[in-house]
Every structure is written in structure tokens, then in C-alpha cells.
Amino acid sequence: MKKTITPLTGDQAVAEAMRQIEPDVVAAYPITPQTEIVMTFSQFVADGRVKTEMIPVESEHSAMSACVGSAAAGARTMTATSANGLALMWEIVYIAASMRLPIVMPVVNRALSGPINIHCDHSDTMGARDSGWIQIYAENGREAYEHAILAVRIAEHNGIILPVMVCQDGFITSHSVEGVELFGDADVKRFIGEYKPGMTTLLDVDNPVTYGPIDLQDFYFEHKRQQTEAMKNAIDIIPGIMDEFNKTFSRDLKIVEEYMMDDAEAAIVVLSSTAGTAKFTVDSLRAKGIKAGLVRPCLFRPFPKKYIIKALSKVKIAAVLDRADSFSGCGGPLFSEIRSVMYESKQKPALVNYIFGLGGRDIFPANIEAVYKDMFGMLKTGKVSNQINYIGVRE
Amino acid sequence: MSAKGWKDIPIGGMIDKAGSAEGYKTGAWRAFKPVIDKKKCINCLQCWMYCPDSSIIVKDQKMEGFDYDHCKGCGICASVCPVKCIKMEQEQA
Secondary structure (H helix, E strand, O other): OOEEEEEEEHHHHHHHHHHHHOOOEEEEOOOOOOHHHHHHHHHHHHOOOOOOEEEEOOOHHHHHHHHHHHHHHOOOEEOOEOHHHHHHOHHHHHHHHHOOOOOEEEEEEOOOOOOOOOOOOOHHHHHOOOOOOEEEEOOOHHHHHHHHHHHHHHHHOOOOOOOEEEEEEOOOOOOOEEEEEEEOHHHHHHHHOOOOOOOOOOOOOOOOOEOOOOOOOOOHHHHHHHHHHHHHHHHHHHHHHHHHHHHHHOOOOOOEEEEOOOOOOEEEEOOOOHHHHHHHHHHHHHHOOOOEEEEEEOEEEOOOHHHHHHHHOOOOEEEEEEOOOOOOOOOOHHHHHHHHHHOOOOOOOEEEEEEOOHHHOOOOHHHHHHHHHHHHHHHHHOOOOOOEEEOOOOO | OOOOOHHHOOHHHOEOOOOHHHHOOHHHHOOEEEEEOOOOOOOOOHHHHHOOOOOEEEEOOEEEEEOOOOOOOOOHHHHHOOOOOEEEEEOOO
């Protein structure tokens, strides 16, 4: 199989995936730090390298609206956004999921305003965690590229039929150049296959249907129940699609990555690019004989409950690092989910939460080492000193 | 008839049959009912043109009556009738 290593930013890598996927329609609006995706893809359209119908819209609300129309018409549809762009399309984000339209949307994670900020945190997609979209988080540009290709198969699977957000960290991943191994165009096209919509579409004139009618007390609840079922199906179906992807492209994508977890006593759980920094820290602690481990959920919606329980029931303590606050007063969104699923586990590790990196504040190996030090300190005293902590905020 | 459960209906709120709105009897919403005096009617069909719910039944170019399954009782027909042959009568509860 043909593969070429190309120096690309995370954004460019995702644009390359879009070029290879060659959706029927892309309706998108530029927003930092996602702009480079739309910009690069527009160039592919202008240069005639894809036959995609590119719709340059006047806002993200229009972008998602156009995507809803296009997907309902039966076209393979993509868009991309970040932060306030995602917030502006919010209304239609929920509509896309409830109308069961398999739109794939790369989201470059950026802090939501206000105060206004353009740098990375996860407040944008974490806010959309209950919108009914599948969410996948990438550690680096290479993985964002691979997730984008994988997402097409997940979204369009007849047992799922749901939209998918493919998330990567703003600037840290989206604007850093790395060597991305691109698959052959034909191999990607073969993997995703020709799009055969799982529902009767608006352009099927022989079988006229209505999309988006009013749905009151008598049926709305049943349609929501169907959405839950699709998410439950997704957690069973995604591993098979991922296996096929891994076999086809000789890759090792995972639902939840476990790093040095076999004999770990203390683990950090973190999404996306910070896992790279954490792995570096785990390596240096391991060199000193300290049993540190790392768990990185790649899938956040549906939430990979059994994988998390399997990973964390091995350790005595775990620190969940959240790059967003939920302002519940009880910790960040990832922490809430993990604490919730661990309630069902026979072995329950002590769980602590660290909020970090809001508005793009850097996190360094020394910060992560301090988290492990805190955990081993708590193990020694047998007491959780502080359940919710903040890394790098000035007191 | 009991309504179908979530496993037996199309996903996404899609309606998979055309023209299904006809099966929805909006006539039940009516508080006032149009009644025609055929002796006065000149069959100008202004009521047919203005009716927002296509509830004026016309046969052989003549005003025939009302489709009470769908007429919501808005009274536009009575209002536009040039010879005032349509009256709105209170529905009996």
C-alpha cells in the first residue's frame, strides 16, 4: 500500500483527508484556528483536484444549515469549525444529530469567549457533548487525519447514522508541522466506499419523504430514544470499523489508549495533545522506577464506559485532567463522566481532578510530574487532600 | 389504535409517505363552523380561492360545501363572500 510522509500541520492533514474523501458537498466558514482547513480545501476545489461542491457561506449557522440540507438530499457532506463558530451553529448542530444526518465535522478545539481568546481548550466541543454527535479526540495531526477518514465510515454505518466531530487541539496540533504519513488516494476511497445513504433522501423523487416536520408530545420522545440507541450501537460497532481501518492501513487506532498501564499504581487520564506531554513524563518517571501510567480516551461520545473501567480498575489512584471547566463546582466534564462510570467498577481508585490549559495556557512535563507527585503523596497518606485542582493558574 | 413504538417508526422524525397531512384532521380545532346558504350563492368561487386549507369543495365549477375534516374555522370564506351567503356558527361542544 502506497504511503508518503509529508510535513503538514494538523489543519493541512485534515484538509488532505477531506481531499481524499472528496465529499459531495462542503459548506464551511473560516474561523481561527480551523481556517487553514477550509482555506486549504478551497484551494483543492479551485485547482480542480476534487469535484466537491464548495459552498462558502456567510456564517457557521448557515454552514451547518447548508450541511443539513445537503445531507438530507443524500450528499456526503462535511464542514469544519472552532469555538465561537461551533457556538454560532449550535441550534443546527442539534438538528443535524436529531435528523440523523451523517455529517463529518473536524473541530479544532479553541476556548469559547469570553473573555475572547483564540487558543486551545476544550470548552467548545465539551459544551456540545450532549448534542447527539459522536466525538473523537486526536493526539496529533497524524491521528486527526486518520480519525477524519475513520469518521466517514462511523457516521454512515447503517446501525449508527449520526454526525461525527473529529477534534484536534487548536494551534498545538492544528498549526504545528509534523511528518504525516498520507495513505494513497485510491486506498482511502476504497476504505470509505461509495456513499449509500441509510435513509430515503430528499432527492429520491420516486419515494417522496418529509425531513424535519414538527414532532410533538406524541413522537418526539420516541425519536430521542432512537438517538440513544444509535449511540449505544456506535459503542459496539466502532471497534469493528477501527479494526478494519487498522488492518487496511497498518495502524493502531484505539478507543481508549493505555500507556504503561500494566503495572501502574497511579494514572493520569487526559484527552488530545496533552497525552503526548504526559507520555514523555511517564517515560521519565518510569526511568526512575516510579509506576506511572496514562489513559487517553480517543472516543468521548459515546462514552467508552467498559474501556475506562477496565483501564482504571487496575490503579489505586487516577488524576483526570480536564481542559475545560463545567462550572458545576464539582469538576470538569471528563472528570464527571469518569467518576460516574467508575461508580459501577468493583475496584474503585481514588479520583482527583485537575483543570488545566484554559485559553491555551501551556502545560509542561514539570506540571504533569507534579500531578503524579501529588498522587503518590496521597497514596502514602491514604487521604485525598484536594479533589479539584488547577494546574498553572496564578493564585 | 395505539401509536407505534420507537423501533417501528422511521428515524430522525422523517415522514416516509407523501401527502400524509391529509390524514391529520385539523377540523377538530374549529370553534366556528362555516355554513352556506346555497340559495344566495352565485358560485363566484372567491371562497375557494382564499381558503388557506383547501377546504372548499368544488364540483362542476360550483361551490359544493366544506371539508369539515380540515376546515379550521378561520372565517376567511365568510369574510370574502361578496353576497354574504356564508355564516360562521358556534360549534357545539
